[in-house]
Amino acid sequence: MGYEALNIKGIARTKLAKSAYDAGWGQFLRILAVKAxxxxxxxxxxxxxxxxxxxxxxxxxxxxxxxxxWHSCSHCGLELGRDHHAAINIKYRAVGHPVLFASAGRSPQAQETSFSR
Incomplete structure (x- = not known):
């Protein structure tokens, strides 16, 4: 299971500060680690x-x-919502899956819509 390593202290100095603190982001990540x-x-x-x-x-x-x-790739034609698309990249990075298929010389596996074990 992967998540973005966001700079919470940096976000706290922006207009998103209230959202980051209201959500208790750091506490959420600790709970996520325990549950995982x-x-x-x-x-x-x-x-x-x-x-x-x-x-x-x-x-x-x-x-x-x-x-x-919206993510719309003019190179391969992939069309996905931006957040869904980013979640796929985050999952690939977390499990060590190469994101750069073109340079790795491999074809991609089927895109998944949810995180799995």
């Missing part, structure tokens, strides 16, 4: 850089503005 361990899993923090910019199918960079909510 009890289920025989690990909660793994991954680098969030490019999680929504790099295509999860072909690995090409597809730049987006913050307000763009």
């Amino acid at each position: 361990e009890r289920a025989g899993l690990r909660a793994i923090a991954v680098n969030p850089n490019g999680s929504s910019q790099n295509c999860s199918r072909c690995g090409q960079r597809v730049p987006k503005a913050v307000q763009d909510r």
